Amino acid sequence: SRTRRDARPGAQAAAALRSSHVVQTFDYGVHNGVPFIVMELLVGQSLADRLSTAGTDAAVLLETIAVLGRQAPVEDLIAIRGWPEDRLTAARAELMATGLVVEEGGALRIVHDLVRAAVDAQLPDERRRDIHARVASWLEGAAGENVTLLLRASEAKNRAGLDHVP
Numbered sequence: 329s330r331t332r333r334d335a336r337p338g339a340q341a342a343a344a345l346r347s348s349h350v351v352q353t354f355d356y357g358v359h360n361g362v363p364f365i366v367m368e369l370l371v372g373q374s375l376a377d378r379l380s381t382a383g384t385d386a387a388v389l390l391e392t393i394a395v396l397g398r399q400a401p402v403e404d405l406i407a408i409r410g411w412p413e414d415r416l417t418a419a420r421a422e423l424m425a426t427g428l429v430v431e432e433g434g435a436l437r438i439v440h441d442l443v444r445a446a447v448d449a450q451l452p453d454e455r456r457r458d459i460h461a462r463v464a465s466w467l468e469g470a471a472g473e474n475v476t477l478l479l480r481a482s483e484a485k486n487r488a489g490l491d492h493v494p
Contacts, residue, residue: 375446378426385411385419390428390438394447395459399437408459408466460488 346352352368379387392408393400400408406416420436423429428443429436438444448456464484471477485491 375428375443375450378428382422382426383419385415386422386426389416389419389423389436390447391451391455392459392462393429393436393438394444394451395456396463398441398444399432399435401435402431403434404466405436407470408462410462457488460484461490464488464490 351370353365354368355364355366357364379390389405389409392405396404396408402416402420406413409416411419420429420431423436424431427439429438431437438447461484464481467477467481467484471481
C-alpha cells in the first residue's frame with residue numbers, strides 16, 4: 329500500500345540518524361501485512377518527575393506556555409502572569425533546567441508538541457480557565473483598536489468561561 333511504501337524511506341532515514349536527541353531505530357518491515365518499527369526503549373523520568381525538581385512557579389510557567397501554544401515571548405509571560413521580572417527569571421531558570429523548555433529569540437519554547445500535549449492533558453480545568461482569563465485580560469489591555477487582538481481576547485474569555493458580551 330501507499331502507506332507502507334511511504335514509511336520505508338522514513339524508517340531508513342531514521343535508522344541512519346545518530347544523535348543523543350533522536351531515538352535509535354533498529355529495524356523496520358512488514359509482518360503479516362502490518363508495518364512495524366523496532367526502536368530504542370528509553371527509560372527515563374515522567375513529566376511529573378522532571379517537574380518535581382523545579383518549583384511551583386516553574387510548573388505554573390510551563391502550564392502557561394502550554395495553554396498559549398508551544399512558545400511565548402518572555403515579556404508576554406511577565407505581563408500575563410503579573411510577576412516581577414526577577415520572579416519570572418528564577419522560574420525560567422528552574423524550568424529550563426528540567427530540559428522541557430528552551431529559550432529562543434526572547435521566547436520560551438516547549439521542546440516538543442508531545443510535551444505540550446502532556447502538560448495540557450494533566451492541567452486541571454480551573455487552572456486552564458485561569459490562564460485563559462489572564463491571557464484575555466492581557467490581550468484586552470494591549471489591543472487598543474486592534475481588532476485581531478480584541479478577537480483573540482474574546483476567544484480567550486470564551487475558553488475561560490467568562491461572559492464576553494458587553
